[in-house]
Amino acid sequence: MNGSDSHAMDDTLDLEARAHSEHHEALRLWLRLLTCTQLIEKQVRTGLREQFDTTLPRFDLMAQLERHPEGLKMKELSHRLMVTGGNITGITDQLVAEGLVERLEVEGDRRAWRVRLTPRGHAMFALMAQRHEAWIVQAFDGLQAREVDQLHRLLGKVKRHQQRPAAGD
């Protein structure tokens, strides 16, 4: 079901036809990328809700803090989670209310906070991360280790290209 006439055979196509073909391939790839992500993401969201009564953004915020035991500033969380500042305030408020993270003063800048996992947040995250890992491992169960690496490498190329500031091109 897939046109395997894509590589060396391209030389038989003129520029315009090749462009059309490549555009089509890019679109197919995007739709598949989106579908895969949505399928896995839906499982993760459902699992987090059913088993831990939490959400993906909350989990993601805690995951960032896990990687930075000394804490992160609101601004840094905003950047890392790719959402605007107001939302970080909201999510952080919820986590503080549950006793999972805490706001600490930043010495030298009284505007800013350093947000950190509490011991309880650390323990809770460990539980969630364990389950989360199992879901993810299962999601990529169908791939061999070599294929996982390949996928990781290719997506790295996509990511770097994406993050390049869109200059005048």
Place this chain on the structure above:
Amino acid sequence: MNGSDSHAMDDTLDLEARAHSEHHEALRLWLRLLTCTQLIEKQVRTGLREQFDTTLPRFDLMAQLERHPEGLKMKELSHRLMVTGGNITGITDQLVAEGLVERLEVEGDRRAWRVRLTPRGHAMFALMAQRHEAWIVQAFDGLQAREVDQLHRLLGKVKRHQQRPAAGD
């Protein structure tokens, strides 16, 4: 959990160490997959909003209808867009209000509708699809045609595995 005799190099690691390593690789892959999708999706959403004052779900619904000129039933749209039925009603209502799609009676089943693009919807979609394609092509600009194919193939494996009904779990 999965096929064991994958790669010669792995034989230097015991089972547990290999499991740890593979779990870690799966997690890294998932984070990268999610990031790539979010980066591209954000661009698409922004473009659709700024240039066409529309949203991704609306665009996706129209894209499905484009591929099925004879129309699709609400149930089919619900399945294809992977959202529950009530949402399809809402999105369809909006598109009908804008004159971009229409509900037609299904002969032989007076419960169901056949939803189809109007001529105006068809024309509007052509405009949007053209811009959309440009965004996507640019997103994968950094890959060679062969890499696009590879990525597509690997994600196909992920997708099929994902859609397999989760049996003994």
Place this chain on the structure above:
DNA sequence: TATTGTTATACTCTATAACTATA
């Protein structure tokens, strides 16, 4: 003046469940 974070607001998307009308 610029930056950090907060507050207030509005909107889209989503799942759930009760409902109508057909089959």
Place this chain on the structure above:
DNA sequence: TATAGTTATAGAGTATAACAATA
């Protein structure tokens, strides 16, 4: 009884913009 679609609701998630405190 089962199915197709609708309605109503509640909540997640997001961006925007005005605002306060501090740099």
